[in-house]
Amino acid sequence: MAQHNAFYAQSGGVTAVINASACGVIEACREAPEHINKVYAGRNGIIGALTEELIDVSAESDETIAALRHTPGGAFGSCRYKLKDIDTHRAQYERLIEVFRAHDIRYFFYNGGGDSADTCLKVSQLSEKMGYPLTAIHVPKTVDNDLPITDCSPGFGSVAKYIATSTLEASLDIASMCATSTKVFVLEVMGRHAGWIAAAGGLAGQGEGEPPHVIIFPEVAFDRDAVMAKVDESVRKYGYCVIVVSEGARYEDGTFLADAGNTDAFGHRQLGGVAPTLAGMVKQDLGYKYHWAVADYLQRAARHLASRTDVEQAYAVGREAVALALAGKNSMMPAIRRITQAPYQWDVISAPLSEVANQEKFMPRDFISEDGFGITPACREYLAPLIQGEDFPPFKNGLPVVAKPELKQVEKRLPEFTL
Amino acid sequence: MAQHNAFYAQSGGVTAVINASACGVIEACREAPEHINKVYAGRNGIIGALTEELIDVSAESDETIAALRHTPGGAFGSCRYKLKDIDTHRAQYERLIEVFRAHDIRYFFYNGGGDSADTCLKVSQLSEKMGYPLTAIHVPKTVDNDLPITDCSPGFGSVAKYIATSTLEASLDIASMCATSTKVFVLEVMGRHAGWIAAAGGLAGQGEGEPPHVIIFPEVAFDRDAVMAKVDESVRKYGYCVIVVSEGARYEDGTFLADAGNTDAFGHRQLGGVAPTLAGMVKQDLGYKYHWAVADYLQRAARHLASRTDVEQAYAVGREAVALALAGKNSMMPAIRRITQAPYQWDVISAPLSEVANQEKFMPRDFISEDGFGITPACREYLAPLIQGEDFPPFKNGLPVVAKPELKQVEKRLPEFTL
Numbered sequence: 001m002a003q004h005n006a007f008y009a010q011s012g013g014v015t016a017v018i019n020a021s022a023c024g025v026i027e028a029c030r031e032a033p034e035h036i037n038k039v040y041a042g043r044n045g046i047i048g049a050l051t052e053e054l055i056d057v058s059a060e061s062d063e064t065i066a067a068l069r070h071t072p073g074g075a076f077g078s079c080r081y082k083l084k085d086i087d088t089h090r091a092q093y094e095r096l097i098e099v100f101r102a103h104d105i106r107y108f109f110y111n112g113g114g115d116s117a118d119t120c121l122k123v124s125q126l127s128e129k130m131g132y133p134l135t136a137i138h139v140p141k142t143v144d145n146d147l148p149i150t151d152c153s154p155g156f157g158s159v160a161k162y163i164a165t166s167t168l169e170a171s172l173d174i175a176s177m178c179a180t181s182t183k184v185f186v187l188e189v190m191g192r193h194a195g196w197i198a199a200a201g202g203l204a205g206q207g208e209g210e211p212p213h214v215i216i217f218p219e220v221a222f223d224r225d226a227v228m229a230k231v232d233e234s235v236r237k238y239g240y241c242v243i244v245v246s247e248g249a250r251y252e253d254g255t256f257l258a259d260a261g262n263t264d265a266f267g268h269r270q271l272g273g274v275a276p277t278l279a280g281m282v283k284q285d286l287g288y289k290y291h292w293a294v295a296d297y298l299q300r301a302a303r304h305l306a307s308r309t310d311v312e313q314a315y316a317v318g319r320e321a322v323a324l325a326l327a328g329k330n331s332m333m334p335a336i337r338r339i340t341q342a343p344y345q346w347d348v349i350s351a352p353l354s355e356v357a358n359q360e361k362f363m364p365r366d367f368i369s370e371d372g373f374g375i376t377p378a379c380r381e382y383l384a385p386l387i388q389g390e391d392f393p394p395f396k397n398g399l400p401v402v403a404k405p406e407l408k409q410v411e412k413r414l415p416e417f418t419l
Numbered sequence: 420m421a422q423h424n425a426f427y428a429q430s431g432g433v434t435a436v437i438n439a440s441a442c443g444v445i446e447a448c449r450e451a452p453e454h455i456n457k458v459y460a461g462r463n464g465i466i467g468a469l470t471e472e473l474i475d476v477s478a479e480s481d482e483t484i485a486a487l488r489h490t491p492g493g494a495f496g497s498c499r500y501k502l503k504d505i506d507t508h509r510a511q512y513e514r515l516i517e518v519f520r521a522h523d524i525r526y527f528f529y530n531g532g533g534d535s536a537d538t539c540l541k542v543s544q545l546s547e548k549m550g551y552p553l554t555a556i557h558v559p560k561t562v563d564n565d566l567p568i569t570d571c572s573p574g575f576g577s578v579a580k581y582i583a584t585s586t587l588e589a590s591l592d593i594a595s596m597c598a599t600s601t602k603v604f605v606l607e608v609m610g611r612h613a614g615w616i617a618a619a620g621g622l623a624g625q626g627e628g629e630p631p632h633v634i635i636f637p638e639v640a641f642d643r644d645a646v647m648a649k650v651d652e653s654v655r656k657y658g659y660c661v662i663v664v665s666e667g668a669r670y671e672d673g674t675f676l677a678d679a680g681n682t683d684a685f686g687h688r689q690l691g692g693v694a695p696t697l698a699g700m701v702k703q704d705l706g707y708k709y710h711w712a713v714a715d716y717l718q719r720a721a722r723h724l725a726s727r728t729d730v731e732q733a734y735a736v737g738r739e740a741v742a743l744a745l746a747g748k749n750s751m752m753p754a755i756r757r758i759t760q761a762p763y764q765w766d767v768i769s770a771p772l773s774e775v776a777n778q779e780k781f782m783p784r785d786f787i788s789e790d791g792f793g794i795t796p797a798c799r800e801y802l803a804p805l806i807q808g809e810d811f812p813p814f815k816n817g818l819p820v821v822a823k824p825e826l827k828q829v830e831k832r833l834p835e836f837t838l
Contacts, residue, residue, distance in 0.1 A: 014595045016588075044598035073591030079599040161817055168818055169435075169720035172492030176433045179463035180498040185716060203818065273695070275713075294694075296712035297604060301588035305723060307817065387817035398580055398726065398806035399587055399622065 003035065004106035006325075008057070009042035009049060010141075011112030011119075014074040015155030016162075016303040017314035018111060018141050019403070022075060023068040024318020025109050025139065026057055030065075035326055040103060040410055044077035046110070046119065050092065050417055052099050054410040067403035069315060070393035072303035075405055081419075083119050086126065093126045095417050100127075100134060102413045107135050107325045111318075113142035113153070117333060118357040124331040137321040138333040138353055141314070143300045145196040148359035149351040150335035152386055154317055155300070157310030160200030161387035162302040163189050163244070166295065167204035171211035171242045174291070178240035183288040184231060185242050187212075188275035189295060192248040195219050195363050197299070201244030202375035203383055211242035213373075216278070218248030219363055220372040222257055227278075228285045230373055235288060245274050304400050308389025313346070320348040344385035422454060423525035425744075427476070428461035428468060429560075430531030430538075433493040434574030435581075435722040436733035437530060437560050438822070441494060442487040443737020444528050444558065445476055449484075454745055459522060459829055463496035465529070465538065469511065469836055471518050473829040486822035488734060489812035491722035494824050497531075500838075502538050505545065512545045514836050519546075519553060521832045526554050526744045530737075532561035532572070536752060537776035543750040556740040557752040557772055560733070562719045564615040567778040568770040569754035571805055573736055574719070576729030579619030580806035581721040582608050582663070585714065586623035590630035590661045593710070597659035602707040603650060604661050606631075607694035608714055611667040614638050614782050616718070620663030621794035622802055630661035632792075635697070637667030638782055639791040641676055646697075647704045649792055654707060664693050723819050727808025732765070739767040763804035 008025050010018055022041075029036045039057040042048030048055070055076055057065075068075055083092050100108065110120040117138045124136035140147050145156035167187060174185040191197040195217030205211050213234035216222065234241035249257045258274045275292035282290050313336050320334035331353040339345040367379035375383075393400040427444050429437055441460075448455045458476040461467030467474070474495055476484075487494055502511050519527065529539040536557045543555035559566050564575035586606060593604040610616040614636030624630050632653035635641065653660035668676045677693045694711035701709050732755050739753035750772040758764040786798035794802075812819040 010595070014592055047598065071591065072588050074595030077598055078595045080596070081599050164818055165723055166717050166721070168821070169491050169722060170716040172490065172821065173433055173716045173720040176429070176493030176495075176497045177499070179466065179496055180500050187717075276692070276695070291715050292713065293715035293717050294711070294713045295717065296710050297589040297592045298585050298606075298712050298714065298717075301592040302585070303588060304584055384816060389817065390811070390814055392809070392811060395809055397803065398808065399583055402587070402591065 003037040005038045005040060005104050006036050006107035006109065007040050007042065007049060007100065007105045008109040009045045009111065010074040010076055010078040011045050011110060011116035012078060012080060013143065013300065014078050015141055015143050015300050016072045016158040016306045017155055017311050019068040019071045019073070019075050020311050020314040021111050021139050021141060021154060021318035023065055024315040025322055026065050028319040028322035032322065032326055036107065040105065041076035043407070043409070045079035045081065046083065047079045047081050047419065048077070049096050049099050050419060052412045052414050052417070054103060056408045056410045059408040060405050064403050064405050067401065069311065070303060070400070071402040072301045075403060076407070082115050083122070086122050093123060096123055097127050097130055097132050099414060101132060103410065106133055109137050109139055109321050111139040111141050113144065114147060114358065114360060117353055121331055121353040121357045124353070135325045135328070135330045137325050138356065139317055139321045140333055140335065143197065144191060144194060146194050146360045146362070148356055148361045151338040151346065152336055154310060154314035156196060157307035157313070157386035158302065159190065159197055159299050160383060161307040162299050162305050163197055163200045163295070164203040164387055165305060167201040167212055167242065167244055170293065171204060174240050174242060181289060182291045183235050183240050184279070184282045184290040186275045186279050186290060186292040187244050187295065188247055188273050188293070189244060190299060191218065191246045193218060193360070195246050198244050198246040199363065199367065199375050199379055200383055200387070203380065203387065209238050212244045213238065213241045214243045215374055216243065216245040216249045217368060217372070218246050218250055220368060221252040222249050224281060228281065231282060232286050243278065245278055247274055249274050303393055306391050307387045308391040309386055311391045316348050324350055341381065344388065422456040424457045424459060424523050425455050425526035425528065426459050426461065426468065426519065426524045427528040428464045428530065429493040429495055429497040430464050430529060430535035431497060431499060432562065432719065433497050434560055434562050434719050435491045435577040435725045436574055436730050438487040438490045438492070438494050439730050439733040440530050440558050440560060440573060440737035442484055443734040444740055445484050447738040447741035451741065451745055455526065459524065460495035462826070464498035464500065465502065466498045466500050466838065467496070468515050468518050469838060471831045471833050471836070473522065475827045475829045478827040479824050483822050483824050486820065488730065489722060489819070490821040491720045494822060495826070501534050502541070505541050512542060515542055516546050516549055516551050518833060520551060522829065525552055528556050528558055528740050530558040530560050532563065533566060533777065533779060536772055540750055540772040540776045543772070554744045554747070554749045556744050557775065558736055558740045559752055559754065562616065563610060563613060565613050565779045565781070567775055567780045570757040570765065571755055573729060573733035575615060576726035576732070576805035577721065578609070578616055578718050579622070579802060580726040581718050581724050582616055582619045582714070583622040583806055584724060586620040586631055586661065586663055589712065590623060593659050593661060600708060601710045602654050602659050603698070603701045603709040605694045605698050605709065605711040606663050606714065607666055607692050607712070608663060609718060610637065610665045612637060614665050617663050617665040618782065618786065618794050618798055619802055619806070622799065622806065628657050631663045632657065632660045633662040634793055635662065635664040635668045636787055636791070637665050637669055639787060640671040641668050643700060647700065650701060651705050662697065664697055666693055668693050722812055725810050726806045727810040728805055730810045735767050743769055760800065763807065
């Protein structure tokens with residue numbers, strides 16, 4: 001089998017472990033020199049392929065590639081750039097094939113969520129139509145945990161571990177302070193469409209009265225009176241109340257909590273997220289002193305607290321993507337399969353992209369407790385293995401060590417292309 | 420020497436390592452059974468002494484006490500309750516002595532910041548006047564790092580490590596996204612009066628252009644135009660800008676940024692902290708897409724990422740407090756002394772409370788760079804050793820293991836007392 005080059009790109013919001021997948025892809029490619037010559041990475045994701053800004057990954061040392069496994073963020077740059085409709089913007093897709101052809105790229109590894117699975121599929125279909133031999137594999141990644149078929153999405157387990165741990169730690173803080181000070185703590189977490197991450201906060205407590213006392217999911221219409229009654233009940237019973245709220249919390253009519261028509265004097269939408277909005281309601285309705293935190297990027301960048309399970313799965317899907325490509329499987333995605341629950345065992349299977357693209361996996365209703373404010377034992381059973389194990393990065397001078405790739409650019413061979 | 424009891428209480432905002440000091444105090448007391456009989460802890464701090472709600476620490480197992488070393492929050496409860504002026508509210512102080520007398524408490528260990536050092540001193544002075552033999556030792560603790568004499572305050576090093584690490588990790592996130600998405604990331608940190616914690620964010624980067632690009636200190640009057648010019652410059656030069664802002668950021672006239680006169684339709688002060696306020700300015704003045712995070716309790720509860728140096732110092736001052744008491748030193752505070760810088764070596768000395776109480780240590784002006792947006796090499800040299808070393812807690816089922824003390828209450832012997 002002849003040697004050709006491979007292309008790898010990161011897409012969408014990055015995670016604590018997307019570089020672990022990159023590490024898996026690159027290391028597996030390096031182990032197959034009889035098939036794969038060089039690995040090129042798209043600078044800033046798929047945009048790098050369109051603009052022919054390719055990073056020569058073969059110039060990076062084995063140590064740098066190994067260090068990707070414990071480096072958060074997207075080492076080659078990612079992008080929020082969805083290729084336009086193939087019928088109206090065919091030129092974009094054709095450009096990709098042109099760049100691939102110019103650099104002898106026959107393997108396309110696209111590391112992202114649902115949108116990129118769709119792009120990956122379309123690129124694969126077009127290359128076939130154009131008679132260009134390309135093997136396109138999607139490498140799953142999303143903190144939102146909403147990819148279908150795969151039991152979980154690499155990236156989610158580490159956010160889940162971070163949120164569960166942070167909820168536990170902050171709960172001990174407020175529990176110590178509540179006698180004379182803060183009574184309500186609100187932690188805002190990611191997940192605009194699904195409550196997976198908020199649900200992970202629920203892992204912090206198990207027994208009766210253990211925080212978090214209230215979880216607010218995007219799946220459950222926000223009822224201010226019901227929430228405030230629950231908060232008040234917690235403060236009266238336990239002395240304090242810990243709330244984990246999804247950024248996607250919304251009213252019955254779909255309006256987001258953070259966008260409830262509040263505008264400043266200039267008519268601009270009011271600043272601030274769900275946490276301060278909710279904290280303000282607590283103050284207004286119940287008069288309790290509050291604190292609130294918004295984890296934002298911290299939660300998905302917290303490689304220092306990654307789930308070992310998640311790191312291993314992210315790395316494994318990267319390696320499996322290469323194995324699939326070398327086995328001639330096209331338009332596929334490696335997926336995690338849960339084999340047994342206790343002990344938790346998993347392996348990597350594969351799924352056709354046609355079954356992955358444009359499908360979203362929502363949280364089952366029976367994962368949310370009847371009152372809408374907690375997780376059920378079924379949810380706990382699903383989530384618990386995903387945060388198992390630690391995989392601390394090496395530290396130097398008190399800080400995590402991260403990969404510092406050279407990002408050497410490959411010489412361009414084609415005319416400029418305007419996005 | 421006869422046996423008497425000891426009293427330990429936690430005061431003010433808790434930290435990731437205040438329980439490590441508790442562990443030091445309690446373990447050292449247990450090693451001196453010839454002098455110290457039982458250790459009682461104040462439930463919710465000094466309030467527990469006033470209301471005679473004493474926790475019988477001798478009922479806790481050695482394992483539970485050892486586990487305090489890796490448990491964040493305040494295991495016995497803390498409080499924000501400053502004893503009133505001794506001249507006008509002498510009854511409160513007399514009540515403390517009364518409770519101590521009723522329970523044969525001759526050792527008073529008070530674990531807190533500047534205010535509690537002052538209280539500790541006053542209690543000591545009054546007991547002397549009243550002829551009650553009490554040895555009062557203050558155990559230093561504050562994330563604000565503003566205690567005098569001690570080289571650093573136990574609790575600060577762990578927050579510093581958390582903020583430096585989080586800044587580093589989130590910076591890698593935004594660096595990956597900035598080509599097509601977020602250009603500015605704002606991280607709000609604690610420190611209403613001093614910029615020590617904000618300064619710690621500066622440890623994340625060293626070389627030219629490494630984030631954070633802008634640190635906003637309470638010590639430097641906020642100049643919107645100057646800040647926005649710096650942010651814009653960073654985005655143009657590096658593609659993005661990371662800002663670490665202290666919650667205490669303020670204008671020349673002392674007004675806090677977050678309180679800049681913004682009120683909602685009901686005339687309530689606008690919700691939200693400094694981070695969203697600053698992010699809003701970025702959007703308004705520069706038009707850049709932003710993300711912001713508010714770490715709040717997460718930063719001071721993050722025992723999972725504690726500085727080993729900080730844990731060791733917190734534990735050491737706890738033990739040393741007992742040693743001082745047993746040596747008959749009264750009205751003292753153990754303090755950290757920096758012996759050498761490289762390698763970093765420290766020991767514990769002691770300081771009279773009269774020199775500690777009501778003194779605040781501010782950040783030296785030469786720790787802030789000339790333009791006011793960064794830290795100087797002198798600051799870096801001071802801060803660097805404080806975040807050295809990791810001291811990960813044990814984990815079980817993916818979550819940190821924490822102490823679960825029984826908190827058995829000692830039988831009351833006195834009439835009720837109203838606060």
